[in-house]
Amino acid sequence: MLKKIHLRAVALAVTGALLTPAAFAADKAPIRVGFLTIKSGALAAGGKQMEEAINLFMKERNNTIAGRKVELFVADTSGQPAVTKTKTQELVEKDKVQVIIGPLAAFEAIAVDDYIKKVGVPVISPSAGAEDLTQRKPNPWFVRGVGSSAQPSHALGEYAAKDLKYKRIAIIADDFAFGHEIAAGFQRTFEENGGKVVQKLWTPLNVADYGTYIGQIKPNVDAVFAAFAGGNGVKFVKQYSEYGLKGKIPLLGAMTTVDEGILPFMGDDALGVISTGWYSANLNNAANAKFVKDFNATYKKDPGYYSMGAYGAALMLEQALKDVKGNIEDKNAFMAALRAVQLPNDPRGKVTLDALGNPIMDIYIRKVEKKDGKLSNVVIKTYPAVSQFWTYKAKDFLANPVYSRDYPPANNLEN
Structure with a gap:
């Protein structure tokens, strides 16, 4: 009798094991x-x-x-x-x-x-x-x-005005929703902190050459903010240098403009570009x-x-x-x-x-430097626990229109 009870207990245990969540x-x-x-x-x-x-x-x-x-x-x-x-x-x-x-x-x-x-x-x-x-x-x-889209660029807009002390900036960006929203977030915080966006240039997503647009950049701006996706950052950064603007007008970028995935193709033309994002391969x-x-x-x-x-x-x-x-x-x-x-x-x-x-x-302000023989986005400042609403109350943020090509309005553009 004891033997039968023992065998029954073993059988129940095996059955229970088979019914574990993993099994x-x-x-x-x-x-x-x-x-x-x-x-x-x-x-x-x-x-x-x-x-x-x-x-x-x-x-x-x-x-x-x-x-x-x-x-x-x-x-x-x-x-x-x-x-x-x-x-x-x-x-x-x-x-x-x-x-x-x-x-x-x-x-x-x-x-x-x-x-x-x-x-x-x-x-x-x-x-x-x-x-x-x-x-x-x-x-x-x-x-x-x-x-x-704008979550990282809110931080860069503030950083450009408060830390870099820039007053006048030109924006150039891909002419689609991602580019519009990135640029809008940057413009909003930059202007709220005393800066002015004096020029906006929109480029087609599949543009073959940026020369025409680079030639339009105002020579008296403190910096250019560039928002590009995919491989477009490579073309723009290289042509920005070829047209002689590197070293003359500092270049700021969205996260994707100087993304680690395309940095190796930019060469030294990307050195010194300051960008923003929620990631860097150098995070410790x-x-x-x-x-x-x-x-x-x-x-x-x-x-x-x-x-x-x-x-x-x-x-x-x-x-x-x-x-x-x-x-x-x-x-x-x-x-x-x-x-x-x-x-x-x-x-x-x-x-x-x-x-x-x-x-x-966390949102990181990054600078392209050469580290261990390769180009890297080195973190120079961290904004901790950033939400999509930046420092605004969610209710107030959502009461405004969605960021777009035309919002917030560009009231400081110059002809």
Whole structure:
């Protein structure tokens, strides 16, 4: 009799072990993750870096998160809003993905916003900074793995006026939503701190040559603020030097203008450029040291905006999946976990999300220097725990129009 009781207890123990969350998750089908990137056109350089980062992330984890295998479905949007919408529909309706990381560009994220709301598929943005997606028109199925477009440039606008003592600045930027919003955030804080934006130049995203625009830059400005995405920063910085402005008019940049992913192609023309962002490959913390080491070992280059954005989005996905014990099938519980994600040891530093799904994180002022024989964005100042609303009250910020080509109004432009 005692022997039978003992055997029954062993059987129950084995059964219990088989029903642990890890075992339960392992028995389920692989989690299906969609990944929207760009493989051609002006933004292809960023798309490549995003894909490199997500592949590194999955390789490090043997394609397994929270005890479940993960299948990655990669789609090329070509940087076209209509194609982005088609590819998103294919991922959801054909490939049956349960979560999407992407797309890259702000105008792409805006293009698929209504569809995402309609089908209710969780989306983690690894790059697109479109302001209103986490401001006046929040999407309950959308969270951002990176800052909003203007989040870093708020800091640089203040820094340019208060620390660098600049009074007159010309802005040149890509003529699309990301460029508009970056420039607007910079203009707002720069002018609120006593400076004047006296010129704005908008360049087509696929412009072949910046010479015409560089030739228009006013010679009596204290500095130029340049906001470019993808590989456009390389062309602009090199031509800025070729036209003789380097050394004459200091150059300030958005995070993507002198991104680590493209710095090696700029040569010494980029030296001295001061920029702003939520990441630098030179950040001194253990998580970043490992990330940079692994990225260097795999791709022979430093990670930057697009690679850190995709890797950070994957870290958010991982944490949310762990919090629901791998049960992504409970879509509402998973989305709630995603919105509550906290990453105390992200390579960027501590990252949390606000109530609208946008990260609160440190913003860094960086200067391009040569370090260990290569160009690097060296941090020269840190603004801690910056929100998308800068120092403004959220209610007051949201009462204004969304940042755009025309808002805030440029009241100090000179002919």
